[in-house]
Amino acid sequence: MKDDLSLKIESLQEKGKLFSVLYVEDEKLLRDSIVQFLSKFFLHVDTAVDGFEGFEKYKKKKYDIVITDILMPNMNGIELIKGIKEENKDQEIIVISAHTDSSYFIEAIELAVTGYIMKPVNFNQILNVLNQSINKLTAFRENELYKNQLELMVEERTKKVFELKEELINNYQNVIYSFVKLIERRDAYTGGHSERVAMYSKKIAEKMGLSEKECELIYKAGILHDIGKIVTPDSILLKPGKLTKQEYSLIQEHVEVGYEILKESPMYKDISKVVYAHHERCDGSGYPNGLKAKEIPLLSKIMAVADTFDAMTSNRIYKKRNTVQKALEELKKLSNISYDKKIVQSAIEVLKNIDITNYIDQEPVSVIDDEHFAYFYKDPLTLLYNSEYFDFSMEKNSDSNNNFQCLTILYLKNFTPYNKKYGWNQGNKFLKEFASYLLDEFSEFRIFRIFGDDFALLHRVHANIDVDKINSIALLQRSGIYCKLKHISLIDTHISTYEELQEEEQG
Template sequence: MNDIFRLKELCTNRSVLYVEDEKDLRFTLGKYLEKLFEKVVLAADGEEGLQKYTEDDFDLVITDISMPKKDGMVMSKDIKNISQSQEIMIISAYSEPEYFLDAIRIGVDGFILKPVEFTQLNTELLKIMTKIEMVMTLEAYNSSLERLVEEKTKREHTLELEKIKNQKRVMVSLIELIEKRDSYTAGHSIRVANYCKIIAEKMGYDKSNCELIYEAGILHDIGKIGIPDTVLLKPGKFTDQEYQLIKQHVDVGVDVLKNIPMYKGIVDVISHHHERFDGSGYPHGIKGDEIPKLARIMIVADAFDAMTTNRIYKKKKSISEALDELKSLSGIQFHPEVVAVVVKALENIEIDDEISQMPQSELEKERFAYFYKDQITGAFNQTYLENILREYKVQEKRCDMYAVNLHGLGNYNKRYGWDNGDELLAEVSRYLNDKYKSSILFRVHGDRFILLNCLKSKLDLDDFDKIDFLNTHNIGIEISEVYSGKFKNDNIEKLMESIYN
């Protein structure tokens, strides 16, 4: 709830141009935007949208892609040619990575998929409007600073204090921006910043450089705000195209920070934090001593944190295992001078055992699973179940899983039609969610649900015999145990196969 209040506050006195050819969606979303923004201007296609853009000033442009006369991508390019700093959000039914890549190259700031969910829309709006406020604050500060200099005031000490205060304010805003998007990335950034500072101190860098690399560590993944949720929050492995999208976060981060005077010193570090000693890194492909010295430290710190935290597909390494891997890759991926220091500097570091890529807050869980819900029932789908089971395997968690099978649904569909069959499935899903609130519900087959983290003692078949909407249409229910116990080295593929058959 605090987020929506914050969003309204950020949208006060702001204007938005919304371009959409679907009349009903344009009307519905337009009305919603009017509740947030002071001025909302609507356009039915890219040509009209560009015309209205040239006639007025807008803080934000929201556009569809596929439209008559001029599509949203072409219109966005035209707008960026007019104003490179214009904030743009795309709402589209296209989910292919090439569209995301095109949008990032143009400089689009947000991308959400249709059908529009207002929770997702609010999250993207909050991200973009926070960025706008940050830029406005910096511009106002710089303008004020220039005016004071021109007036030749003698308040140098006060100005310096104000500068420090603004730096901290901007830093806080940027960190909040990361946290709103992805708390794992935010936690990763803080840990990398700490490791960077520890290593730099051990290597004999002065206080100024140690503070600089700490700030760079905090913001090294800020470019991920430009990566679509469909890719950034994907629990599965990336395709080649999706990986190309992820790699764009370096350039996006540099673009965000390079025009902020106080962060000019860290841009060079962030720009090179994915290079490799042998030259096979990105985005520049430089090698050896060509890599800036502080960036060499961040490359190792970034990798160390990735090794020592649980990922969905990979169990974390112990500190000694991680340090051994760093040594084995010294002179290949990492600079030998840095590795030689790291093996001593981080050998006694303490790491939280509970760090995980899985979402923590309720909002994060919803955003994380946004593309992993069954469209008919609202339950999570089989892909999300597989990813959770992989996380259980990594962390060796206890798993209690039961299948709920419906019998007679085929006859019901023949008699009443598929639409009514879908509604019945949705009704069963609502019942299971209400009845077993502490469990996670999945639909893995046409007439099969899975309850995860459900204790056997709480399952009562007699409860289902009392459900009127099932009894009326002779729909039977069968409950069977799928798995119970600590999840260790069981074959997930075989387990999923048994669930589907």
């Protein structure tokens, strides 16, 4: 029995020979690769290196299917699509792009493209979209040929058109969901959070006796409620610490962005309304419109409770998660203030036994995650980790049975007189060179700049550091600065913060 992939390939090979394709892409290697792939299925495949050349070719010779990139010289993909749609509003167009700017994505959807495929290219996904286009074109051709035949034939072909329309809707939904997955890849907390909010919201809605349609609607809205964060800068979305007032105001914009993305599609119109109001609060303290109790849609009020419950029970770097019981107690205190009392009562009933022990938190889980995470905690002068990341490392070390057992402090002596004599610029240059030396010499250590001109080195096992060897390097010899060293066993001494280290030094 043939698998699904084989059937897709056979279908495209059988039907594709009757259709022509224009592929517009400025990246030569990708263009050659895709053309080689397309030539296996279509009788005629033309290429263009940018939107201008593609549009000129299209005007001279109409094509059944146009496949185009977004960002290209001379004329970009959006401009090309607009030009083609003016020539033929029903033209089948597929976008293949690595560009994730929401404005381009929304424009492409509004221009009724058949599919939006993200780079790197998944050829199985291309097969799906091409089959949809071919089936649609075939159905329309056959409909023209047989429109005057028997009523049964018309009915059958009409059914096919509806099926193809359903496929187009499903494809659009897949495009939207792919953007949700893109957000998940940017921020694991946000991805897991969306799935949990969807589940909690649906459970609460079911408990309140809402219809199956409403329960399904709120679940889909939960999955999509943070889609607007696709435009949130990484420096804010991925920031491990607390947001500033200005940063918080920027992240609030995700509600309106999500609403604008979703409302354009009839299939997401109801969902967009739920998403738009899920940060409103019964006392009018929410955003974006400061709505009060009766002004807020019921499903949005349910999602607000689910959203807050998940925030309370999820780990953030600056805030340990609450237990389920404590989170529900906090929600109960906020009944008839921020949240609807009846909704909170239902939430307490369905969420009191939720198991959250294995849920995703914000902490890094791999070496790559750790380095990406630490980007926010780098000292700008030396590019070593700063005292805030020292706090995080030590606190996590206390919670994880001493992954780090050895802490060595290097004190720079005579650095202050050196600064006074040669100036701050020269002092900064010295610190950068010394930090570079430490990174090369102690690459297996996690190194921090602390107390301004001192350094902390963490190691997973006890490590002897030769301070005389450090003092013999040319940088220290010519500057008159020297190091003193102190070793602290983290098995014998509990230090979990920068402040505790300062107290240890003063003691």
